[in-house]
Amino acid sequence: MVGSENNQLASKTPFVSNNAFGSVSDMLTRIFAAAFSEMGIASELGKVVISERRDLSNYQCNGALAAARELKQNPRQIAEKIIDLVRKSQEREIFSTLSIDGPGFINIKLSDKFLIRTLRSLQQNKIIAPLPANELKHTMVDFGGANIAKPMHVGHLRTTLLGDCLQRLCRFLGLKVTSDTHLGDWGTQMGMLIAEMRHKFPELPYFKSDFNGPYPTESPVTIEDLEALYPQASKRCQSDKESMAQALYETTQLQNGVPYARALWQHFVNVSIKALKEDFAALGVYFDLWKGESDIHDRIPAILERLKKEGHAVTSNGALVIPLQDPTGKEEIPPLLLVKSDGAYLYGTTDVATLEERLEDLHVEQLWHVVDKRQSLHFKQFFLAARQIGMAGPNIQLEHIAFGTVNGPDRKPFKTRTGGVMKLKELIHQATDEARKRLAEMRAAADYDAAEREEIAKAVGIAALKYGDLMHDHNTDYVFDLEKFSRFEGRTGPYVLYAAVRIKAILRKAKEQSLAVGPITTITGIERELMLELLRLPDILYSTYHKRMPNYLCDYAYDLAYNFNRFYLECHILSEKDEDLRSSWLGLCDLCLFELETVLSLLGIDVPERM
RNA sequence: GCGCCCAUAGCUCAGCUGGAUAGAGCGCUUGGCUUCGAACCAAGAGGUCGUGAGUUCGAAUCUUACUGGGCGUACCA
Known part of the structure; x- marks a missing residue:
């Protein structure tokens, strides 16, 4: 049959x-x-x-x-x-x-039999099946959106947390992952900075035409200087044509590799990367690559030549563009601009060149750009162009993982009280402050020493921040409310963290009393709900991956924590007289902690030993 | 003008392929601690899913028109 x-x-x-x-x-x-x-x-x-x-x-x-x-x-x-x-x-x-x-x-x-058998095998091995072999694509996650001389601010929060969560998840599911911030380290902004330096510090050796020796190894500016310099430079160039011309001149010098411009630029890059790494590290975020637009600059001329020769790129209104045809033939898509009428390259130019590098040199099969949804037209154009010019074949996945804005209570993009842009560092400080305040209010951790209390406040603050951000569907805007995210009640990072810490406390006590953490053998009542919840982990991980929706992980973490709390209230574990039942329950606690920590680690959240 | 996205409880948000009684958190009302951390848990009130029409045995979900909002629309990224 x-x-x-x-x-x-x-x-x-x-x-x-x-x-x-x-x-x-x-x-x-x-x-x-x-x-x-x-x-x-x-x-x-x-x-x-x-x-x-x-x-x-x-x-x-x-x-x-x-x-x-x-x-x-x-x-x-x-x-x-x-x-x-x-x-x-x-x-x-x-x-x-x-x-x-x-x-x-x-x-x-x-059946109970199935439930017990399955969870017991998970308990023994604690390994989640990777995705099937045909889905294990080499994935590049491009996120973070960092720029030279510009501080990380609240606008970088979503790309950073989302991208990091995705790279962690992909790795966990067995994919080869390469992450890259793709620094904005080239182009007119760099020329503007150099021009501003010349304007303000003409006495520096970089600007002395008769300077022969090697340029200083020490940077002439700190990151603070740079961050202050950039808006001034930008403002001057916008209001004054002469300054703009100067900036363009410096840009050309830089792109032609004139030593003074290169030397100065290298300082800007070094100083900026150091500061950016600190910012990312404060969030526990790391990249495999710190490539930038400058790395692919030399590839551009050859690509442009080829595209012109093959007829993919044509001149239009003095600019070089790739005309685009909507595959559905329904709408008109504006062309992708490669070279401005003044000869300068654009966003799309570097994107195309970077794509070539990623495909040819790194052999990336799947490429995710975690970028603000306001740029979706650009990515539509860029992806379409990449297909049209034959750079990305049908087996290459290109995806724009778009996200909405982080809004204040007024539903407008989040600002500081004075109306400025909130720096990421400041945001993390505020989250830590809020956590510290909460912990003090509850008289928690009162008997711990100051250093541990501070560490806990940091962990709780980061958990509140990350969970508060990632819990939202990334396609939509959301209202950022730190006070709400930092609560220990409700769907928050601290609530989930608390459940995990509770389990750690029980397991610690069990160990002190030499109580065995055994295999799961029995179902008496309420813990069945928790067990069913535990069974869902792989489903959640796979659907989070397939939909690229970290908010599923957040929901699941809450569901686990909630179901554990119910079980915890009803079943008094450590005082249970029946040894087998007690060790089965302890096994359940241990498994629940494993899953909670797994999910939280994918969200980039660490669980402290106690709080 | 054209294109994309959004509209669900007082507030903030979920809702997986079209499925059963539209869910959660906060807030509100009420109840539960001599026991592992009550930072928890339980119960209740609260909805014409923006509006109208259509497809279907069945629509928050699909189609269409409209209203209201956000965003984008060739030389910024």
């Missing part, structure tokens, strides 16, 4: 393989898909999802309803047959009940 073959097929792809724990809903889907196809119905309809009616089931399959429309049959009868087939399969011991409710929903309850 076809059917038994299908069932065997399903059982040959266990969701626990090589000790690695996979998706339960995928595993159930395989079983149901086999049953659907055995009935001659499209197997896609066998999709099993986590139940929306927790009171009725753990998982559900709605495929019979859709099948009923195609087959023009009664959905309940179809569901009946599906259930019969599943009951006959080798997998029947997974289920405690399979029932049909409403118009034809198949409600699935898992």
Whole structure:
């Protein structure tokens, strides 16, 4: 029979393989898909999802309803047959009940045996199955959006946290990842800075035409100087044509590699990178590469030549552009500009050259740009151009991971009280302050020494900040409310952290009392909910990856913490007299901590030992 | 003008392929600590899912028109 073959097929792809724990809903889907196809119905309809009616089931399959429309049959009868087939399969011991409710929903309850067996294997190995081999693409995450001479501010928060979460998640799921900030270290802004330096400090050796010796190894400016210099330079050039001409002149000197300009520029870059690394480090964010626009500058002429020769790039209104055709033919897409009429390169030019480098030298297969959604037209143009000129083939994934603005209570982009741009450093300080305040209010950690208290405040502050940001769907704007994010009640980082710390406290006490942390063996009541929650981890990780939606991780972390708190309240673990039950519960605590810490670490949040 | 996105409880937000009674947190009302950290938990009130029409057995979800808001629209990034 076809059917038994299908069932065997399903059982040959266990969701626990090589000790690695996979998706339960995928595993159930395989079983149901086999049953659907055995009935001659499209197997896609066998999709099993986590139940929306927790009171009725753990998982559900709605495929019979859709099948009923195609087959023009009664959905309940179809569901009946599906259930019969599943009951006959080798997998029947997974289920405690399979029932049909409403118009034809198949409600699935898992057996205790299955639940215990599965969690025990996870408990032993603590390995989550990586993505299937064909999905393990070399992924580049381009995020952070750092620039020379410009401080990191609140506008960099989302790209940094989102990008970092994505790179952590990809690595966790077995992908090869290369992250790159792609510094804005080239172009007119750099010329403007040099011109400003010449204007203010003409006595520096860089500006002496008769200077022969090597230029100083010490930077003439600090990061603070640079940050102050940049707005002045920018303002001067905007208001004064003469200054702009000077800036363009310096830009040319730099691009032609004239020593004084290069030397000065190198100082700017060094000083800036040092400061940027500190900013990122304060958030626990690290990059594999610190490439910049300057790195690909030399590639540009050859690319432009080729594009002109191949007819991809044409002159239009004095500029060199790639005309774009919308594949759907519906809308008109403005061309991608490569060279301005004054000869300067643009955003799109460096993007194309950088893409070439990433594809040819680094062999990246998947490229994610984590950038403000206001730039979506640019990325649409850039990606389309990359396809049109044949640079990115069909196997290359290009994606703009767009995010909305961080708003203040007035729903306008977040500002300081005085109306200025909030620096990232300042934001982290405020988060730490808020956490410190909360901890003091609750008289928490009062008996710890000052250094530990400070460390805890930092950890809690970062958790509040990161969770508060990442919990929101990145496609939309959100209201930044530090006071709210820092609460220990509700859907916040500190709440989740608290649950994890509670577990650590129990495990510590258990160890002190030499109580065994054993395999999970029993289900008595409320902990079943927690166990079902624990079963979802792989599903959550995979869907977070596939949708590129870290907010799923945040939701899940909260659900875990909440379910643990319920279990904790109801079951008094350490005082439990039944040794087996106690060690089973301790095992459950340990597993829950493992999952919480896993999810939090993907969000970039560390759990302190106590708080 | 054209294009993209958004509109869900008093507030901030979820809502996975079109599915059952639209969820959560905060706030509000009420209840639970001689026991592992009450920084917790439980219960309740609160909704014409922006408006109208359409597709469907079934729409917050898909189509369409409209209203209100955000953003972008060739030489900035």
